Amino acid sequence: MANDTFLKACRRQPADHTPVWLMRQAGRYMKEYMAIREKHSFLEMCRNPELACEVTLQPIRAFDLDAAIIFADILLPLPGMGIKLEFAKNEGPVIGNPVRTRKDIDAITNINPEKDVPFLMQAIKMVRKELDGKVPLIGFSGAPFTLASYIIEGEGSRNYVHTKKIMYEDPGAWKALMDKIADVVIVYLKAQVEAGAQTLQLFDSWVGCLGPDDFKEFAMPYTKKVIDALKDTVPVINFGTNTGTYLDIVSQAGGDVIGVDWRVRLDTAWKTIGYGHAIQGNLDPVVLFGPVAAIRKRVKEIIDMAGGRPGHIFNLGHGIVLGTPVDNVRAVVDAVHEFSSKK
Amino acid sequence: MANDTFLKACRRQPADHTPVWLMRQAGRYMKEYMAIREKHSFLEMCRNPELACEVTLQPIRAFDLDAAIIFADILLPLPGMGIKLEFAKNEGPVIGNPVRTRKDIDAITNINPEKDVPFLMQAIKMVRKELDGKVPLIGFSGAPFTLASYIIEGEGSRNYVHTKKIMYEDPGAWKALMDKIADVVIVYLKAQVEAGAQTLQLFDSWVGCLGPDDFKEFAMPYTKKVIDALKDTVPVINFGTNTGTYLDIVSQAGGDVIGVDWRVRLDTAWKTIGYGHAIQGNLDPVVLFGPVAAIRKRVKEIIDMAGGRPGHIFNLGHGIVLGTPVDNVRAVVDAVHEFSSKK
Numbered sequence: 001m002a003n004d005t006f007l008k009a010c011r012r013q014p015a016d017h018t019p020v021w022l023m024r025q026a027g028r029y030m031k032e033y034m035a036i037r038e039k040h041s042f043l044e045m046c047r048n049p050e051l052a053c054e055v056t057l058q059p060i061r062a063f064d065l066d067a068a069i070i071f072a073d074i075l076l077p078l079p080g081m082g083i084k085l086e087f088a089k090n091e092g093p094v095i096g097n098p099v100r101t102r103k104d105i106d107a108i109t110n111i112n113p114e115k116d117v118p119f120l121m122q123a124i125k126m127v128r129k130e131l132d133g134k135v136p137l138i139g140f141s142g143a144p145f146t147l148a149s150y151i152i153e154g155e156g157s158r159n160y161v162h163t164k165k166i167m168y169e170d171p172g173a174w175k176a177l178m179d180k181i182a183d184v185v186i187v188y189l190k191a192q193v194e195a196g197a198q199t200l201q202l203f204d205s206w207v208g209c210l211g212p213d214d215f216k217e218f219a220m221p222y223t224k225k226v227i228d229a230l231k232d233t234v235p236v237i238n239f240g241t242n243t244g245t246y247l248d249i250v251s252q253a254g255g256d257v258i259g260v261d262w263r264v265r266l267d268t269a270w271k272t273i274g275y276g277h278a279i280q281g282n283l284d285p286v287v288l289f290g291p292v293a294a295i296r297k298r299v300k301e302i303i304d305m306a307g308g309r310p311g312h313i314f315n316l317g318h319g320i321v322l323g324t325p326v327d328n329v330r331a332v333v334d335a336v337h338e339f340s341s342k343k
Numbered sequence: 344m345a346n347d348t349f350l351k352a353c354r355r356q357p358a359d360h361t362p363v364w365l366m367r368q369a370g371r372y373m374k375e376y377m378a379i380r381e382k383h384s385f386l387e388m389c390r391n392p393e394l395a396c397e398v399t400l401q402p403i404r405a406f407d408l409d410a411a412i413i414f415a416d417i418l419l420p421l422p423g424m425g426i427k428l429e430f431a432k433n434e435g436p437v438i439g440n441p442v443r444t445r446k447d448i449d450a451i452t453n454i455n456p457e458k459d460v461p462f463l464m465q466a467i468k469m470v471r472k473e474l475d476g477k478v479p480l481i482g483f484s485g486a487p488f489t490l491a492s493y494i495i496e497g498e499g500s501r502n503y504v505h506t507k508k509i510m511y512e513d514p515g516a517w518k519a520l521m522d523k524i525a526d527v528v529i530v531y532l533k534a535q536v537e538a539g540a541q542t543l544q545l546f547d548s549w550v551g552c553l554g555p556d557d558f559k560e561f562a563m564p565y566t567k568k569v570i571d572a573l574k575d576t577v578p579v580i581n582f583g584t585n586t587g588t589y590l591d592i593v594s595q596a597g598g599d600v601i602g603v604d605w606r607v608r609l610d611t612a613w614k615t616i617g618y619g620h621a622i623q624g625n626l627d628p629v630v631l632f633g634p635v636a637a638i639r640k641r642v643k644e645i646i647d648m649a650g651g652r653p654g655h656i657f658n659l660g661h662g663i664v665l666g667t668p669v670d671n672v673r674a675v676v677d678a679v680h681e682f683s684s685k686k
Binding site for chain 2: 323
């Protein structure tokens with residue numbers, strides 16, 4: 001591998017510089033991406049290995065990033081579970097048969113990656129070949145709570161009323177659902193490793209709607225189940241959005257790396273998580289809309305908060321926002337390398 | 344005053360029971376409210392003292408609450424500041440001339456409550472008369488950051504890009520804007536006290552989009568300015584949503600009471616805030632969609648976390664959610680009194 005700083009950081013080994021990649025680094029802020037997106041729907045792009053490979057590589061060509069992440073969507077495993085994914089003309093995905101009852105839960109099946117998501121495995125293989133050891137490739141999945149809340153609500157939600165109703169009214173049904181989803185995520189991620197993913201990230205995008213005690217009882221154990229099952233494969237990054245008030249419980253689920261959003265200071269977050277985990281984060285993505293001097297100042301502050309300790313992976317605290325200036329993405333990546341270089 | 348447990352708790356004095364009120368306790372979950380709302384727009388209700396008085400009193404009649412809060416909207420002061428409030432046919436409010444430049448900021452004027460929001464002062468006087476000392480009345484305002492982000496974005500926002508751009512690009516313009524808004528909030532809240540408000544709450548509903556350092560630099564000083572100016576009036580409740588990762592900085596702005604959302608444990612939050620402040624919170628509003636047994640268990644957990652220390656005001660961690668069963672609201676209020684009664 002030409003550049004293994006990312007994998008070294010996952011394992012908390014010293015490296016020449018702090019590695020950096022950016023959540024949603026393949027996306028609509030790049031004109032190369034939009035050129036493809038204008039001709040294809042988002043789901044078409046996910047399901048076409050050539051297109052998925054191409055957009056995965058676009059940010060690697062454009063910026064000096066230390067890792068690639070496979071282009072995919074967290075909802076890709078759903079059809080294989082018996083959940084109907086529909087797209088309301090150019091709107092976001094909607095679920096035709098949201099899960100609301102014990103019967104709905106019992107009907108959920110595990111996936112067969114070769115049959116249900118073959119395009120993803122093909123895309124991973126193609127990207128690995130194209131990268132040719134330049135930087136490592138990250139595979140990913142939604143974490144169990146986020147997938148559960150999506151298939152229960154059926155679409156984006158403000159308050160997660162249906163999800164929490166099941167949790168509070170029928171904890172047994174909730175457990176059955178989460179165990180099934182955890183099993184799906186395990187199969188899904190193991191297939192990605194088999195295809196060539198060199199690190200895995202769990203995205204728990206929606207789990208921050210839970211208070212600390214609910215998180216500990218209803219979400220964390222299933223993330224832990226997934227991470228435990230992946231122990232002998234590749235490094236795992238455990239990332240939840242808006243979980244800064246209970247990072248101590250997040251880290252109990254495990255993960256070689258804990259990802260943190262921008263609502264916490266990196267130094268105090270790492271202390272809370274424990275130095276036995278690497279840490280990933282945590283620049284506010286909206287800082288990239290500001291002037292370069294302000295961006296560089298904030299990058300330096302985060303590098304300084306990591307204190308030179310091995311095991312910091314620089315990232316945003318959330319995905320790149322639509323409209324982010326490409327030159328400012330470059331400024332972040334280059335500033336991370338400049339401020340952290342040990343050479 | 345027949346029931347002064349709420350005011351005692353604001354001042355951290357012992358009381359017979361833990362007082363309880365619920366954010367958005369006057370609202371669409373009540374059929375009495377809907378009977379009025381069906382005939383009048385939300386803004387009409389705010390601007391009609393008789394209607395505002397009536398809906399303020401509805402939850403006081405229906406439940407054994409320890410405080411009333413005046414029915415109003417955080418955007419009411421905007422027209423007096425020279426900001427055009429428009430309503431896109433039954434949609435939420437939209438701002439006709441969002442603030443984006445230094446010139447826009449310089450054009451903002453302070454309000455004259457008697458001229459700009461006379462209906463609010465009249466409503467407060469009417470409610471006080473109707474309550475006749477039964478329970479105290481809370482007045483409120485949006486906090487400076489939340490008002491600033493609303494007039495900059497012009498509508499609800501996901502990422503607050505325009506707001507943060509001004510912060511990062513022109514800190515001088517930001518300071519000028521926030522100082523002006525703080526002056527408006529001070530005038531607005533002092534007028535409410537003059538009319539009869541016996542406590543004031545600042546709602547910083549959107550400030551949780553900021554990381555801790557940005558919060559400390561760009562938001563907290565202006566909330567502090569407001570609270571300092573209100574020192575010799577009535578107790579002030581300082582509530583921000585999604586600020587659980589930096590409650591230490593929130594409490595630096597002051598406030599007799601610090602409000603906390605449900606993403607923190609009440610015991611650790613109070614410790615962080617410091618016992619020199621009372622605390623308000625913090626049941627997850629969606630718990631009210633669950634069974635009564637689960638609701639009572641969680642109410643008891645929060646009462647227990649307060650540990651019998653004087654100065655706990657029970658509330659939800661956020662406003663009551665549309666569709667909440669009325670009987671479950673009653674169950675919360677009664678459970679708070681049952682579990683905390685000292686008699």
